[in-house]
Amino acid sequence: VPAGVRQALxxxxxxxLPALPARVLRLAREPGNLLEDHEERVQRAxxxxxxxxxxxxxxxxxxxxxxxxxxxxxxxxxxxMKHPSLAKRxxxxxxxxxxxxxxxxxxxxxxxxNGILLNSMAPIPPVASKDEVAATEEHALETFYPxxxxxxxxxxxxxxxxxxxxxxxxxxxxxxxxxPHTLYFLESANIRTNRFRPEQLRAKMMMFAFGNALAKAKMxxxxxxxxxxxxxxxxxxGTDGEVFQFMVFQLNTxxxxxxxxxxxxxxIDADQPLYEKAQCVPEIKKRVVTKPVGIYGFQPDxxxxxxxxxxxxxx
Amino acid sequence: xRIRVRGIGGGHKRRYRMVDFQRxxxxxxxxxxPFEEKVINVRYDPCRSADIALVAGGNRKRWxxxxxxxxxxxxxxxxxxxxxxxVLANEGDAYPLGALPVGTLICNLESHPGKGAQYIRxxxxxxxxxxxxxxxxxxxxxxxxxxxxxxxxxxxxxRVSNVNxxxxxxxxxxxxxxxxxxPHTGLWHRKGGWxxxxxxxxxxxxxxxxxxxxxx
Numbered sequence: 252v253p254a255g256v257r258q259a260l261x262x263x264x265x266x267x268l269p270a271l272p273a274r275v276l277r278l279a280r281e282p283g284n285l286l287e288d289h290e291e292r293v294q295r296a297x298x299x300x301x302x303x304x305x306x307x308x309x310x311x312x313x314x315x316x317x318x319x320x321x322x323x324x325x326x327x328x329x330x331x332m333k334h335p336s337l338a339k340r341x342x343x344x345x346x347x348x349x350x351x352x353x354x355x356x357x358x359x360x361x362x363x364x365n366g367i368l369l370n371s372m373a374p375i376p377p378v379a380s381k382d383e384v385a386a387t388e389e390h391a392l393e394t395f396y397p398x399x400x401x402x403x404x405x406x407x408x409x410x411x412x413x414x415x416x417x418x419x420x421x422x423x424x425x426x427x428x429x430x431p432h433t434l435y436f437l438e439s440a441n442i443r444t445n446r447f448r449p450e451q452l453r454a455k456m457m458m459f460a461f462g463n464a465l466a467k468a469k470m471x472x473x474x475x476x477x478x479x480x481x482x483x484x485x486x487x488x489g490t491d492g493e494v495f496q497f498m499v500f501q502l503n504t505x506x507x508x509x510x511x512x513x514x515x516x517x518x519i520d521a522d523q524p525l526y527e528k529a530q531c532v533p534e535i536k537k538r539v540v541t542k543p544v545g546i547y548g549f550q551p552d553x554x555x556x557x558x559x560x561x562x563x564x565x566x
Numbered sequence: 567x568r569i570r571v572r573g574i575g576g577g578h579k580r581r582y583r584m585v586d587f588q589r590x591x592x593x594x595x596x597x598x599x600p601f602e603e604k605v606i607n608v609r610y611d612p613c614r615s616a617d618i619a620l621v622a623g624g625n626r627k628r629w630x631x632x633x634x635x636x637x638x639x640x641x642x643x644x645x646x647x648x649x650x651x652x653v654l655a656n657e658g659d660a661y662p663l664g665a666l667p668v669g670t671l672i673c674n675l676e677s678h679p680g681k682g683a684q685y686i687r688x689x690x691x692x693x694x695x696x697x698x699x700x701x702x703x704x705x706x707x708x709x710x711x712x713x714x715x716x717x718x719x720x721x722x723x724x725r726v727s728n729v730n731x732x733x734x735x736x737x738x739x740x741x742x743x744x745x746x747x748x749p750h751t752g753l754w755h756r757k758g759g760w761x762x763x764x765x766x767x768x769x770x771x772x773x774x775x776x777x778x779x780x781x782x
Contacts, residue, residue: 397602397623397641 255450256457256519257393261400262359263461264507265515266390271497271556272378272518278566279552279559284330293525293554296322297546300492301529309531312446316439316492320367323554324435327561336565339372341428350462350469351412352507357401360409361462367435368463370428375484375564377501379516384482384503387514431463431485433560438491446491449522456487456498457517464502476506478513486560495523495553497560523553577746580612586628587674587682589644589660590720593624600645605658608632608727615689617727631674631687633658633724648717657724663695663703664717670695672721675705677774679718689731692724702775712771 260267270276278284286292300319304310310318324342331337344367351360377384394400436456438446447455464485472479479502487498497520504513527548534542592598603623611618611629619632621642636658643659652667662679666672671692674683686693691708698704703717736742739749 395604397604399625402622402625402627 255448255454257395258400258402259454259457260517261392261394262354263457263515263517264354264392264504264510265457265461265500265517266387268516268518270518271520271559272499274378275499275518275556275559275563278562279555284333284558284562284566285555286329289326289554290551292326293323293551294546294549296326297526297529297549301546302531302544311441312492313439313441316437316490319492320435320437320490323557324561326554327558330558330562334562334566336373337562339428339565340432341370343368343370348459348462348466350466352465352505354507355510358412359401359404360412361458366437366459368431369433369435369561371430371432371564372428373564374430375432375486377482378484378499378518379482379501379503384513384516387503387516388512390514392510392514431467432564433486433488434459434463436487436489438489449494449496452489452491453496453498453519453521456489456496457500457519460485460487460498460500461502461515464500465505468502468505472505476504476508478504478506484564486563488557488560493524493526493529495525495557496521497523497556499560499563520556523556524548524550525553526550573748573750574746575748576743578612578744582613583611583618583629585611585614585618586630587684587687588676588680588720589630589674589683589722590646590680591628593626596624598646600643600647603642603644605632605636605638605640605642607638608636614687615728615731616687617689619727631683631722632727633673633722634690634727634729635724636727644720646718646720655723658722660720660722662718662720663705663715664698664701666695666721666723668695668697670723671725672705672723673726675713675715675721676719677713677715679716679720683721685713686721687726689726689728691726693721702773704771711769714771714773714775716775 256267296319299322300315301310304314328337345364346368347362347364349360349362351358353359434456436452436459438452440446464483468479468483483502485500485502487500489496489498499518501516503515506512526546529546530542530544533540533544592601601623603621605619605621606627607620608617609620614631617632618629619636620627621630634657640658643656645653645659645661645665648662648664653661653665655661655666655670660674663672672695673686673692675685675693676683677685685707688708693708694706696704696706696712698717701717702714703719704712704714705721706712
C-alpha cells in the first residue's frame with residue numbers, strides 16, 4: 252500500500268526532493284546566526300525536558316515533548332537580538348484549517364486542528380527558481396495501479412466546500428501576521444499506537460502545509476486554478492520529542508485537476524535525531540553503574556536546521 | 567451441556583482475521599467488470615492451515631486465502647466473464663469455472679454462484695476441473711469425490727499456500743495443546759468394525775445444480 256509520503260505526493264501533485272534546499276542549509280551552517288554557547292543551551296534544554304522533572308522517575312512524553320519544544324523555540328527567538336525583523340512573528344495554537352481541492356475527479360479536503368502555526372507579516376520568498384519550477388513539468392506523478400490513490404482516506408459528505416485559513420474563523424480581517432510561515436507538529440501521545448509513525452507524520456505534515464498554502468493562495472489569487480507566478484512557501488517541523496522531521500513545501504500551482512503541468516515541490520529531511528537516548532535512571536549491571544544518567548548521542552546539527560527553518564524568510 | 571466431540575479445549579488465544587471468501591466482491595459503487603488487485607503482504611493465519619494475503623484494489627483492502635506462489639507485489643485478476651475460448655489463467659486469479667480450461671488446478675470453490683468459497687481451502691489442497699457439460703462444470707475435490715456445479719461459480723487458480731503443512735512434525739505434546747487439542751483417553755479398547763483399511767467404490771457425484779425434473 253502506498254503509505255504516507257508517496258500517497259500524499261500524488262494527492263498534492265508534488266515532487267519530493269531528498270534534502271532541505273541549499274539556502275536553508277547555508278543558514279544552518281553560518282556561524283553568525285548562532286550564539287557561541289548555543290550547543291550548551293540546547294543540551295540544557297534537553298536535560299530540562301527529559302531529566303530534571305522531579306515528579307516521577309522519568310517524565311512521560313506528554314510532558315517532555317511540549318517542554319522541549321518551548322525551550323527550542325525560545326532559543327530561536329533569542330536570535331531576534333541580531334535580526335530585529337524576526338520580531339514580526341506570532342504563534343497561533345488550536346487553530347483550524349480548511350482547504351478543498353479537486354484532484355482528477357476526487358474532491359479532497361484537509362480539515363482540522365492544525366498543530367502550532369507560526370505566522371509572519373512577510374511571506375517567505377520562493378525557494379526554487381523559475382527554471383526548476385518549469386522543469387517539474389516533465390516529472391510524472393507516481394501512480395499505484397490497481398490501487399486508487401484515495402485508499403484509506405475517510406469518505407465524508409460535506410455541504411460546504413470550505414477554504415479557510417482560519418482568518419475568517421479565528422483571526423479577524425486585517426490581522427497583521429497573515430502569512431503562514433511554519434507549522435509545528437508534536438506527537439506527544441504516551442501510547443505508541445496513538446502517535447503517528449515517522450512516515451505517517453511526514454505525510455500529515457505535507458497535507459497540512461499544502462492545505463495552508465492552498466487556502467492562502469485562494470485568498471490572494473482567487474479560486475480559479477492557475478500556475479502561480481509568486482509561489483507560496485510553507486515550512487513544517489514534526490517531532491515526537493527525540494526525532495525531528497523537517498519539510499519545506501512550495502506551492503507552484505493551484506491547477507490540481509489534471510496530473511500534468513507544473514508540480515509543487517517538497518524538500519523533506521527525514522528522521523533527524525536530536526539525541527539518541529536519555530538515560531533517566533542509571534543502568535546498573537551486577538552492582539556496577541554501566542551507564543550513568545545523561546543524554547547520549549547528541550546531534551547539534553538538528554537544532555541548527557530547526558533554527559535555520561525559523562530564520563528562513565527573514566534573514 | 568454435554569461434550570459432543572472430545573479432545574477440544576485450551577489452546578493459544580487467536581485473533582480472527584476477516585477473510586473474504588467471495589473473490590468477486592465489488593466495492594460499493596463499483597461496476598461489475600473484471601478488476602485487478604495487488605498483493606501487499608502474505609502472512610500466517612492462526613485460524614486456518616493456509617496462509618492469507620492482504621490484497622488492495624481500488625479503494626479497499628481485504629484478506630484472501632493465498633495460493634502457492636503468491637508474493638507481495640503480484641497483480642491478481644478477478645473476472646466474471648465466460649468467453650467462448652478458455653482463458654489462459656495465471657495462478658491466484660479468480661475466474662468462473664466456465665472460463666477455465668479443462669484440467670486446471672483450482673481452489674476456493676463455491677457450490678452456488680455468489681455464495682463464497684466453502685470447498686478446497688486447506689493448506690496445499692487443489693481440485694481438478696474434469697469436464698464442462700452444458701451449463702455446468704464437474705470438479706474433482708481433494709477427497710477424489712466428484713462435484714457438479716454451475717459454470718458461473720468462481721474459483722481461484724492454483725494450489726492453496728503452505729504446501730508443506732502435512733509434512734510438519736508436531737514434536738511434543740505441548741504443541742498439540744497449543745493448537746487446542748486435548749489428549750485422548752488412555753483406556754485400551756478392542757478395535758471394532760470401524761478400524762482398518764477400507765476399499766470401496768467412489769460415492770456418486772454430488773450435484774449442486776437443480777436440473778429440471780423430467781415429469782414422468
